[in-house]
Amino acid sequence: MSPPQASPPPTSAGREPSSRLPDWLQPRDRESAGSGRRRLVETTLLVLVGLVLTVATVYDLSREVKVNHRLIADEHTWRLYTGHDYHDLSIDQELLGAGTDHEVVCGNTRPAAPKATTQLCLVIWGPVIDGRRTVHGGWYLAPHVEDVRADRYGCFGEAPAGACPS
């Protein structure tokens, strides 16, 4: 497979319908050889784009690993706080602001299918210390509902203003 610049000079295909076309419109089987500079510029740009994508990917991987460590601490915190060793917990990373480290972790208050009983949601933020973070407040949710304001009750601690209906 030869690169475009290494190919022979432009040639007309010279097949029937296109032979009626003026010379400059004739299809070319290969690109003109050129000086090779265009290929160099293209390859340099491609390498640069590849580098940016590589750096962005590795950075994002390390960011995700950090986030996962934080989420593991959040789940551990919920289990310690409630005394329930449940694993079907849901974590909302956007409710208190995407890009922040403020999370809401919800789980059942007794053994059942996910969201099948009253749920306890904890508002958690702060640094990870000994594998857990600080609970700043929370609320309860009725069974079988998503975490929306209208279905919250029993807000406690530093739950954000307006988290529960008044």
Add this chain to the structure above:
Amino acid sequence: MSERGRARSRSERWVPALGGLLALLMVAAVAEIVLDGALGHSALIPKSPEIAGWLQGIGERLGYRVFLIALLVMTGAYAGLLVLAGHTQAAISKRGAVILIAALQLIVFAGPILISTDVFSYIAYARMGVEHGLNPYLHGPVAIQGDPVFQYVGHDWLHVATAYGPLYTLLSYPLAPLGVVGALWAMKLEALLASGGTLALVWRCARARELDPVLAILIVGANPLYVIYGLGGAHNDLIMMFAMMVAVSLTLVGKVTPRREAAAGAVIVAGALVKATVAVLLPFMVLSRRRGAAIVGALAAMLVAAIIGYGAFGLQGINVVAALNRDAAFVSSDSFATEIAHLLGKPGVFPVDHDLLKAALVLIGLYLAWRTWRGYDWVAASGWLLLAISVTSTWLLAWYILWPLPLAVVSRDRRLLAATLLVQALFIVHQLAPLFAPVQ
């Protein structure tokens, strides 16, 4: 024989054995994923009717750690095999390559649906039309809540009308009466056959361009993303890619007549009526050939499709642009745009970023069109644009970065293959977070 010659001969004796070992590693990795996945109850296996129950009892529940290790093993073995096969034909024979690819694809075919719920959306749209008399271009699967397929459709897609072309929707209609399990197997078979067809055409095109056809089918058919994500999810991208390669082979293999060019143009349109993305090939083919035949073929196919699409689904059935615009607004965490936004300290992609990415894509398209006009390989230009679409998309899924691969292996510009494989490798690297910090 000189000492050097003997040493080389000795080392070359190891090449087939090493090639065989790498091939075995790939098969073992895929088998691990499928056997563990057959047990279900995994975040990597979508909720599904039990179609791989006979494989249960051998593996354990598929967790992220095992999946990612198997994916890495397969990717490493794939890379090693390609390097070996690129250096010497002794690494793997034609028969060995075909057996390896067939083994990988049949193992995945026999197993559960992997990673994605998309195939259940395909079935839901078909059942909406056939069993419930609803237009899948107007309603999401939520309109058929009582249907047995509803429980398997991905949560994100419950309210979303189909984004696929009318040809694909009509092709899926005969599968609806088969029931969910029957339709699921039929979709899996469709994907497998499309994959086989694509590989056969890759072989023919590579030979026509005097490239190594064994290496070409290995690169595509044993590709980890192609096998695990593409075929594993029975994605209709494989049908689109088959149509793409039919069009390419019509212009590369044998004597190219106006009739074949017209057929190629028509096939591209047919492919676009499965999934619209493949339409990007048409302008490059026309610019390269500069004859009316392809345009005539494409226009004729568009006319027929418009009549059938409008007749079957109304205006929404032929409004492909609306579906593309809707999907272009989605954002996934795996997209490069999101990764770069995070690198720049932003929480994610903003609306202005969508506009910038679209502008970049237009510029790339115009540059490639200019190059194609001057004689650059139209197959490579099409591959570059498909790769650019996936890299600039804010909604990137593994099967999107398969699109340029069959074109890359038969293009005259080897940089396209290197770039495509790099993008795929970066996608895999980005999946690895649960390996280092597994969230339960």
